[in-house]
Amino acid sequence: MSKIRVHELAKELEVSSKDLLAKIEDIGINVKNHMSTLPANEAERIKESMKKTENNDITKSVKPETDNEAIPKVKSEPQGFKENKGNFNKNNKNNNNNRNNKNKFMGKGKNKGKHKHISQPKEVMPEVKRHVVIEESISVQDLAHQLGKKATEVIKKLMVLGYMATINQELDIETVMIIAEEFGATVEVKTSKEDELFAEIEESPENLQNRPPVVTIMGHVDHGKTSLLDKIREANVTATEAGGITQHIGAYQVESNGQKITFLDTPGHEAFTAMRARGAEVTDIAILVVAADDGVMPQTVEAIHHAKAAEVPIIIAINKMDKPDSNADRIKQELTEYNLISEEWGGDTIMVPVSALTGDGIGTLLEMILLVSEVQELKANPDRNARGIVIEAELDKGRGPVATLLVQSGTMKIGDFLVVGTTQGRIRAMLDYKGRNIKTAGPSAPVEILGLSDVPSAGDDFIVADNEKLAKQVAERRQNERHHKEITSRNKISLDDIFARIKDGEIKDLNIVLKADVQGTIEALKQSLDKLSNDEVRVNIIHAGVGGIKETDVMLSSASHAIILGFNVRPDNNAKKVAEKEDVDIRTYRVIYDAIEDVKAALSGLLSPEIKEVDLGQAEVRQTFKVPKVGTVAGCYVIEGKILRSAKVRVVRDGVVMHDGNLDSLRRFKEDAKEVATGYECGIGIERYNDLKEGDIIEAYTFKEIKREL
Numbered sequence: 001m002s003k004i005r006v007h008e009l010a011k012e013l014e015v016s017s018k019d020l021l022a023k024i025e026d027i028g029i030n031v032k033n034h035m036s037t038l039p040a041n042e043a044e045r046i047k048e049s050m051k052k053t054e055n056n057d058i059t060k061s062v063k064p065e066t067d068n069e070a071i072p073k074v075k076s077e078p079q080g081f082k083e084n085k086g087n088f089n090k091n092n093k094n095n096n097n098n099r100n101n102k103n104k105f106m107g108k109g110k111n112k113g114k115h116k117h118i119s120q121p122k123e124v125m126p127e128v129k130r131h132v133v134i135e136e137s138i139s140v141q142d143l144a145h146q147l148g149k150k151a152t153e154v155i156k157k158l159m160v161l162g163y164m165a166t167i168n169q170e171l172d173i174e175t176v177m178i179i180a181e182e183f184g185a186t187v188e189v190k191t192s193k194e195d196e197l198f199a200e201i202e203e204s205p206e207n208l209q210n211r212p213p214v215v216t217i218m219g220h221v222d223h224g225k226t227s228l229l230d231k232i233r234e235a236n237v238t239a240t241e242a243g244g245i246t247q248h249i250g251a252y253q254v255e256s257n258g259q260k261i262t263f264l265d266t267p268g269h270e271a272f273t274a275m276r277a278r279g280a281e282v283t284d285i286a287i288l289v290v291a292a293d294d295g296v297m298p299q300t301v302e303a304i305h306h307a308k309a310a311e312v313p314i315i316i317a318i319n320k321m322d323k324p325d326s327n328a329d330r331i332k333q334e335l336t337e338y339n340l341i342s343e344e345w346g347g348d349t350i351m352v353p354v355s356a357l358t359g360d361g362i363g364t365l366l367e368m369i370l371l372v373s374e375v376q377e378l379k380a381n382p383d384r385n386a387r388g389i390v391i392e393a394e395l396d397k398g399r400g401p402v403a404t405l406l407v408q409s410g411t412m413k414i415g416d417f418l419v420v421g422t423t424q425g426r427i428r429a430m431l432d433y434k435g436r437n438i439k440t441a442g443p444s445a446p447v448e449i450l451g452l453s454d455v456p457s458a459g460d461d462f463i464v465a466d467n468e469k470l471a472k473q474v475a476e477r478r479q480n481e482r483h484h485k486e487i488t489s490r491n492k493i494s495l496d497d498i499f500a501r502i503k504d505g506e507i508k509d510l511n512i513v514l515k516a517d518v519q520g521t522i523e524a525l526k527q528s529l530d531k532l533s534n535d536e537v538r539v540n541i542i543h544a545g546v547g548g549i550k551e552t553d554v555m556l557s558s559a560s561h562a563i564i565l566g567f568n569v570r571p572d573n574n575a576k577k578v579a580e581k582e583d584v585d586i587r588t589y590r591v592i593y594d595a596i597e598d599v600k601a602a603l604s605g606l607l608s609p610e611i612k613e614v615d616l617g618q619a620e621v622r623q624t625f626k627v628p629k630v631g632t633v634a635g636c637y638v639i640e641g642k643i644l645r646s647a648k649v650r651v652v653r654d655g656v657v658m659h660d661g662n663l664d665s666l667r668r669f670k671e672d673a674k675e676v677a678t679g680y681e682c683g684i685g686i687e688r689y690n691d692l693k694e695g696d697i698i699e700a701y702t703f704k705e706i707k708r709e710l
């Protein structure tokens with residue numbers, strides 16, 4: 001037996017949900033309401049316990065009808081089990097037609113809800129129990145029909161409960177439960193069509209076929225990502241197409257040895273991680289381009305960490321091998337530091353020397369991609385409704401919403417109804433990456449489609465629905481859900497609530513992105529943080545790098561549910577904005593000890609009241625002056641918020657904190673000022689700091705104590 005909802009179990013045991021809930025509470029099992037699910041073992045425990053209770057006392061007592069479970073004010077009589085359904089049916093065998101009797105007991109007028117069937121003697125319960133089947137909602141009319149009542153009766157009942165409804169109004173499950181109980185009917189909640197639609201189907205192996213791998217190219221600036229993508233595409237354009245075809249959409253397919261490979265055409269780990277942050281896992285293999293004349297650079301390292309965080313296999317393309325100063329061995333050597341050991345050196349990372357200029361090595365690279373995809377056993381069932389991910393989407397003036405989709409399984413056809421993210425539509429036209437009209441698209445195929453009612457977002461999932469009604473229904477429900485999620489999002493991790501979430505068993509890893517001004521700090525921190533892992537939680541540093549906190553760090557944290565620890569570095573404005581939007585916790589420190597203590601305390605639930613920094617404003621240094629006896633004074637322009645004379649200030653250069661201290665002077669036109677607001681110029685002097693330079697950012701901040709809630 002799998003999970004069961006409380007109300008389903010109540011039905012099975014023929015007790016009211018309310019009684020069952022009380023019972024469950026007695027037993028000490030924690031459930032919220034009648035819609036809560038119970039694992040099989042707990043359901044069994046409850047059943048056992050119910051049996052015992054039944055034998056012990058309930059059967060001895062006269063069984064009064066239960067009160068309505070969902071209207072607390074109604075009850076005053078003792079509660080107990082409902083009529084046994086078996087007997088009940090027996091009593092009613094030849095008595096299918098006496099609704100009137102029932103009505104008598106339901107009462108009329110004002111007190112209708114109150115004294116319903118409480119004093120109803122067993123022998124005269126003449127009703128066939130109605131059974132209402134509902135998905136996620138049902139209209140008043142349909143409910144009345146299922147209850148064998150007039151819609152007006154249902155509406156009246158709703159009114160008594162303080163709910164004004166029209167005949168076509170959709171009622172939710174909770175309301176239906178109440179009404180059904182009022183009419184003495186049972187309710188069965190069927191899985192919604194959406195749940196069915198999105199349920200992961202266990203594919204039996206015989207339905208699965210190999211599918212092309214989906215590849216993303218990453219690497220440091222100028223190492224040749226775009227050139228490589230271009231060369232690969234070029235090499236695969238047949239003679240007849242050459243010159244005549246320009247690529248159409250953000251992904252393309254090539255063939256090598258008769259097998260297809262799909263390349264996503266937005267290179268870089270930024271796009272890759274942005275997708276992941278939205279929950280979309282599209283890439284099967286990451287190609288990491290490293291220029292042989294340049295070596296492993298900061299973004300190479302970022303790309304490695306981004307790919308590893310996503311658990312995507314990496315193939316190294318050592319590019320620019322045509323250059324005279326290229327040195328593949330040096331690159332291999334450098335990569336060992338990141339645990340990427342070339343196969344020739346006894347490791348398991350495939351490294352292919354290539355030239356995006358001459359095309360040398362590209363054939364081998366494609367072969368290696370196919371090899372890795374074979375090992376990964378990438379398979380999908382092409383014979384089912386298509387599902388996949390939005391790669392990109394836009395509003396085209398002439399054509400309306402246009403979306404590039406990657407089919408991940410199934411086969412998509414012209415005319416299919418689709419749910420895409422929170423929008424929907426019907427495929428009017430479908431184009432392949434060369435802009436040719438096609439009728440079907442199978443697993444791993446990138447396609448452009450027309451016919452959606454709105455523009456979805458990159459990273460949204462899509463699925464083909466059987467009909468328009470379902471597609472619309474599901475899209476609408478998802479819209480509501482997304483809205484709700486945005487309000488109550490608790491997806492992301494923060495040091496503040498980590499303890500509670502570990503205890504709840506929600507998380508087992510504390511993922512950390514570490515940024516610092518120098519490599520030495522990173523090493524020291526890594527070692528200390530590693531030691532904080534315990535049986536319940538593992539401290540996992542998924543990325544560490546030198547430099548200010550950037551948007552990519554925030555996106556990686558968002559995608560990997562990580563927090564960011566910064567040492568002597570600050571988030572730039574973009575990173576701050578994204579962090580706020582994505583709800584990523586950024587903690588910055590000046591002292592290693594403080595950070596370790598914070599993480600330690602957070603993991604043990606002992607984080608003390610947080611002294612939270614509050615940003616006040618930022619000024620940019622436009623000019624500096626040496627003033628005799630005073631020191632360096634900066635002519636500044638306030639770019640955000642305001643600078644207060646009383647504020648603490650921090651001097652930030654390229655994301656790195658150069659100094660942290662107090663203001664010495666704040667002036668407007670030679671006059672001392674208490675504060676200077678955005679858009680104004682001012683002169684700033686900083687206590688015991690004379691190294692101000694043009695372009696520095698002076699951040700003004702203050703402290704505020706925030707009580708923690710654990």
Ligand SMILES: Nc1nc2c(ncn2[C@@H]2O[C@H](COP(=O)(O)OP(=O)(O)OP(=O)(O)O)[C@@H](O)[C@H]2O)c(=O)[nH]1
Pocket residue numbers: 219220221222223224225226227228267319320321322323354355356357358
């Ligand atoms: N000699 C040589 N030059 C190359 C090769 N691959 C790329 N280049 C050159 O390197 C420069 C950068 O190449 P891109 O393909 O733009 O590099 P990228 O990684 O896409 O750069 P961004 O988009 O800025 O991140 C260009 O001038 C290319 O012509 C190669 O294999 N050999």
